[in-house]
Amino acid sequence: MGFLDIDNTTKSYGAVEVLHKVDIAVEEGEFLVLVGPSGCGKSTLLNMIAGLEEITSGEIRIKDAVMNGVHPSKRNIAMVFQSYALYPNMTVGQNITFGLEMHNVPKPQRDKAMKDVANLLQIEPLLDRKPGALSGGQRQRVAMGRALVRNPDVFLFDEPLSNLDAKLRVDMRTEIKKLHQKLGTTIVYVTHDQIEAMTLSTRIAVMFGGYVQQLGTPQEIYDTPANIFVATFMGSPAMNVVPAKVVVENGRPMAHVALHDGTIASLPFSQDNLAEWDGKDIMLGIRPETITDEDAADRKSENIAQMTNRIVVTEPAGSDTFVTMTLGGRDVIARMRSDANVRAGKDFQFAVNMEKAVAFDPKTENRIAP
């Protein structure tokens, strides 16, 4: 039993099922991020936890108490909305204490709670202002203040940073993470930004088409994606997934991939059970940062494969240079050091860290587990 249990929960609108048997147990103090492309059902799931959407079947429990049919205000949750949803006619102070007032908390206590939260979020000078007179970042803080003040069991965030500009988004991201570390509260956080998901979470649920595709720590999601969708959705630039053929040479499974000119490169797998796939086609997944030059290759890796291929495009991006090549008939991106000696149109000897490579079943698109 977790702290927040989402137990075989589905959601249908009429005959259309938009969430299919979602099963997640969140421990106390966890930071769970629901991430996925638009329309995958993240907000719907969050709203069901909040009690703003009815649960079609299954159960949601907080601290082992069944929440189905319980009014949002009785679940001891707080929510931060994408638009912040600050009450426009009330001051910041009134916004923060409105929930306490509705729960009949006496005024002196309300004022004290407001002071504490304002102090924590450094919004004391704003308390008498109306939301209309605040900047986006300040509104964001107030919205968090309104959630924090009630000291809820679970915090729910629905894309809280998506209305901020890029710089502020990064700052607030850090701020939220600090806050979580300081307060140790349980958070469920919705975003479609995979970087936000990776940086903030203790665990990630990657969603697509109403299914949870994978649930795991950021590291698990990144290193061992459950399927091609997760592999390509998480990470920037996305993981390269190319068609390859498994061939066992001297008892060792190798990936045969076509280079730019159609010749075959033979890359040894670190994963032994791929020998069962001898002669079959697979999809080979390689993260851009695992394709480098010889010097930059991971020293700890025991399986660095060499591959000479033609460079199509180079894109210097300051700290890194992105190099595009053709592999298995597709564009493949490598993330190189900025001082790597790469030039478009030239052949280059790449080092591929095959320890990090993953293989997918081309039919089911699921990862072939070791």
Place this chain on the structure above:
Amino acid sequence: MSIASQDTAIRTGRVTRMLIYLVLLLFALFYMLPLYVMVVNSVKPLDEITGGGMMNLPQVLTFEPWAKAWSSAQIGVEPTGLSPYFWNSIKMVVPAVAISTVLGALNGYVLTKWRFKYDTIVFGLILFACFIPFQIVLIPMAKMLGLMGLAGTTSGLVLVHVVYGVGFTTLYFRNYYAVFPTELIRAAQIDGAGFFRIFWRILLPSSGPIAVVSIIWQFTNIWNDFLFGASFAGADSQPMTVALNNLVQASHGVKEYNVHFAGAILAALPTLLVYIVAGRYFVRGLMAGSVKG
């Protein structure tokens, strides 16, 4: 070169602007003419009017006609002036406007934020009320008022006007609330506010512009209504418009045009006042929602 062109730009601007002002002035004068006639003739002795000087300024200024219209003119059989009927109108208009506006706001709130199955059909039916001609409902309404024991009373008139006005007020508030962010309602729900608390604390304080529209619209319509007043009012609940008609239509004695003019202005004054006080909010409220904030 740029200076020269700027120069001519200003000069042509001045000329066209003068022309525009002139045209506007003419239109304004034209529209003001009836008011001028009414005001001027309401402060003249009767013989100056019957002498054939409708457009002239008064030679003798007198407020006698106003006093008479208000307090002693013959209305029907009683020489009461318009004042009791003025209060009748107030007693009818204020509750009718208040109730229909509040009901419209509640309807709009439910139709946009507490949606239910077939709510659009319900809204369509409510809207339908805006398009039913007054004449059609006269007889059924009279029957209903009789059944409810409200025939000939102010309460009956209030009911009629509320029923008729709710279609419009619902339309206004529904459209206004449709663009009101639903996340605010959800936030308030999580904060623990119930149906009426959300309405009262979150929605209503943000409804100023549309409330003004609704109030002005309802006030002018109900105040100026003649048909319902003439059909359903009893002798002691007749509104101002009916009384004014009785004053002007009085068939005996000389026609006191100056008193009639004064009475007509008195009858129009409250709506005029409402427009002057709240007119600019009216335009603002009508515009609200059409432009995204």
